[in-house]
Amino acid sequence: MGELAEDFALMREAKQERRNRREPGRIAFVEKQLSNIGYKTEYDGFNKCLIFKHKGNTCKIYPFTGWWTGKGIGSDRGVKKLLRKLLEENNGR
Numbered sequence: 001m002g003e004l005a006e007d008f009a010l011m012r013e014a015k016q017e018r019r020n021r022r023e024p025g026r027i028a029f030v031e032k033q034l035s036n037i038g039y040k041t042e043y044d045g046f047n048k049c050l051i052f053k054h055k056g057n058t059c060k061i062y063p064f065t066g067w068w069t070g071k072g073i074g075s076d077r078g079v080k081k082l083l084r085k086l087l088e089e090n091n092g093r
Contacts, residue, residue, distance in 0.1 A: 019064060023048070026063040030079055034061075037086060054086065 030050055031041050041050045049060045059070025061082060068082045069075040073089070076082070 023064045030061060030063040033079065033083055034086075037083065037090070039086070054089070 027043065027050065031043075034041050034050070034052055039052045039054070041052045043049075044051055044060075047060075047062075048064065049062045051058060051060055053059070054070060055072050057071040057073075059068065059073055061068040061079070063079075066077045066079055067075070068077070068079075073082070073085055076085075
């Protein structure tokens, strides 16, 4: 059982290294996309998410996983879906 635990520890470490490498780029991409459509973002380092306001409600997006949630916009996964939804909401459909 010791060898298996070591293998899982190595896999967990590799996954964390990959995340640490990719996450800054994803955060920058999402920040830029949201600012392009007029949303100011704030980074929450503890939860690793970007926070923005939409129609007075606080919304969050987790750039690494693509998960977003907020009152008025619901919850789903995918940055492009979020941007589409925000643009539709702002344009009155």
